[in-house]
Amino acid sequence: MAGIQQTGAQDTVAFDGFKQVDKTGNIAKSDDYRDRYQMLGAYTVIDPNGNQMRFTYASPGAAAYYHRNKKFADGTVLVKEILGTDHAQLTRLDARANHQNDQENDQATSLRGQLVSMKTA
Secondary structure, three states: OOOOOOOOOOOOOOOOHHHHEOOOOOEOOOOOHHHHOEEEEEEEEOOOOOOEEEEEEEOOOHHHHHHHHOOOOOOOEEEEEEEEEEEEEEEEEEOOOOEEEEEEEEEEEEEEEEEEEEOOO
16 A cells, blocks of 8 residues: 655755846746645635635745754745635535535635745845
8 A cells, every 4th residue: 555655846956036036126926836836835714705715835945944944045935825715516426325415615716816925134
């Protein structure tokens, strides 16, 4: 039986977040951050004005550096996504009873905002 294998960031090349900063100090978000960055976590915010799912990603190598040094390295880039959710009635197959059960479900649907930040000295 195969066990669970822990994975890390997919990019092993040294990351320099300062290359993403323009002359006026704006931080550019990589178009492929969902593929290259490591997801640090996700959580749901229950809000009467619209529930949200929030995801946080860190530039390659950031989590490993943090675990070793208890701080983020200079140039670490964090991306936080805030997504709206839609509530839907879904159907799933219950294999044990071999019949269908209704199940309530929230799913992320629309990007409401993003925050890109960088650790500097």
